[in-house]
Amino acid sequence: MRISSDQDVCTGAGQCVLTEPGVFAQDARGVVELRTDRAEGELMPKVRQAVFICPSGALSVEED
């Protein structure tokens, strides 16, 4: 799957980082930063969970 994030929308709650720190991080400003824009296998449910939990709608995925 392909992951995208919208830094202008992110409100920095960090829910994505808590859900999957291997994919999501926060930059020095506290705004979401993707460590990778692709996820496979075991990571996919985690990423979907992060998209669902993110309070601001900053995250989205496109399934392959």
Place this chain on the structure above:
Amino acid sequence: MLNLDPEEVAGLPRYPVGRRCPYEIPEIYTRLRAEEPVSKVVMSDGQPVWFLSRYEDVRAVLSDPRFSADRLADGFPNLALGQREGLSKQPKFMISMDGAEHSAARRRVISDFSVRRVAELTPMVQKLVDDCIDRILDLPQPVDLVAELALPVPTLLLAELVGADHADHAYFIDLVHRMLWRKTSGEERVQISIGLRKYFDDLIAEKEANPGDDIISRQIAFQREENGEVDREGLNSLAQLLLIAGYESSASMIALGVHTFLTRPEWLETIRKDPAKTPVAVEELLRFYSILDVAAGRVALADVEIGGVTIRTGDGVLASVFAANRDPAAFPDPDRLNLERGARHHVAFGYGPHQCLGQNLSRLELQIVFDTLFERIPTLRPAVDEADLPFKYDALAFGLYELPVVW
């Protein structure tokens, strides 16, 4: 404003609905969610508003820009008498802003609350909790853990965050504690709020002269860089917001959490053996107690359909995070406290752009308190029966007034 004839208003359920049991959600929440998930209730000042009780609808409203968080707007559900009058005298808090104004204000502070930043605060929070426990161990028993742990930890933490001078700690803590004390009179409250404003004003002046490693100093530097001057009023209201939003709520969760573990030895055993389970338990405690059911009020800026009902422009809305967190459509067997549930999609911290700024700090604080307290005082136990504990059934934030313990 939802316009109804007086007769219809008279027949509506009242809000807030007092809890009668620490664990059970009032029956009306469950009934409304099942029968009329978008229903009308009447606030204590007589205003009818919409009450949302389904997880899906609560998230929909809290993430929809057509609902405003402006606590001064006509139609906004008024939770406490005097709330509007009190707020109108302050510069606007971030929690009352919408859209671009809100995101600009929040953007300036989120770096101080990111997951990484909060993790860096671990040693400071650990020390603060250890100091409180040192003092507790020297006290005659029984000890009230609300007074000696649940209240001091968030207060001291806030003082650290804003860089309050240690010399003034005692004064600051005294002000804050009197602010929450249920017997404090209205007049005293006015004095306390003047005192706090003055305290933060002095603090800001001090940080302008001698910057430190704290939120206030970073905001000052940021503002100077951005427009060459310091917005002292804005900084004062930021400090006050962090205090108001973070203090009672954290204290409540600490007290309820400690009580929960003490009365459920099997869970206590579980986190003692494996502290990796504590964060999971913390999420469930947040969901289960949903102490700030009243936090997420909104007012409609347009006609919006929610759950098949049209909410009209200007109508007040209460998105019940308590009802949402007990919605069987989102959490199987929702009324059971299951500290291993591992569900992080609860809305105890709200949802949408206003979702709690301090959530990661709260998580850290709760984890450290639970892990440290039961490790350092392994024989800790309640000093009174649960039936005799003073739960905060009458307060806007659910919690405990006192929690006497012995060891």
